[in-house]
Amino acid sequence: MRACELLQESGYVNELQTEVNNLLTMLKANDIYEIKLDILVARLDGMGYSVSSGSLLSMLQGNPIVDHIDGDTVAMQNPEDNLMGDEAKSAEENQKAVAQMAQNAASKDM
Numbered sequence: 001m002r003a004c005e006l007l008q009e010s011g012y013v014n015e016l017q018t019e020v021n022n023l024l025t026m027l028k029a030n031d032i033y034e035i036k037l038d039i040l041v042a043r044l045d046g047m048g049y050s051v052s053s054g055s056l057l058s059m060l061q062g063n064p065i066v067d068h069i070d071g072d073t074v075a076m077q078n079p080e081d082n083l084m085g086d087e088a089k090s091a092e093e094n095q096k097a098v099a100q101m102a103q104n105a106a107s108k109d110m
Helices: 002-010 012-029 037-046 053-060 079-109
Strands: 034-036 066-070 073-076
Touching (some): 012 073, 034 037, 037 073, 053 066
Antiparallel strands (some): 034 073
């Protein structure tokens, strides 16, 4: 328990969180939206951080960059997925609006 407190006081956890966010952001910038947890642990280990997959999982939960964690894969939010949903929604709304305008025009002609 005391070791955890010492690590938090020294800023180790904050530095680690920053590096995790930097790695995830770099991946997203390169259009990579999934990474295996083991690869992420290895990258952090190569940077001098000692982290297990279990502790990394708990750190990633609640992270706004992470969309979901499925087994050993960390998935990040893909902005194109959101766009596709919005475009489909807009197209459907446009179709309804055009249908309503056509009905209104037909009613006025009668």
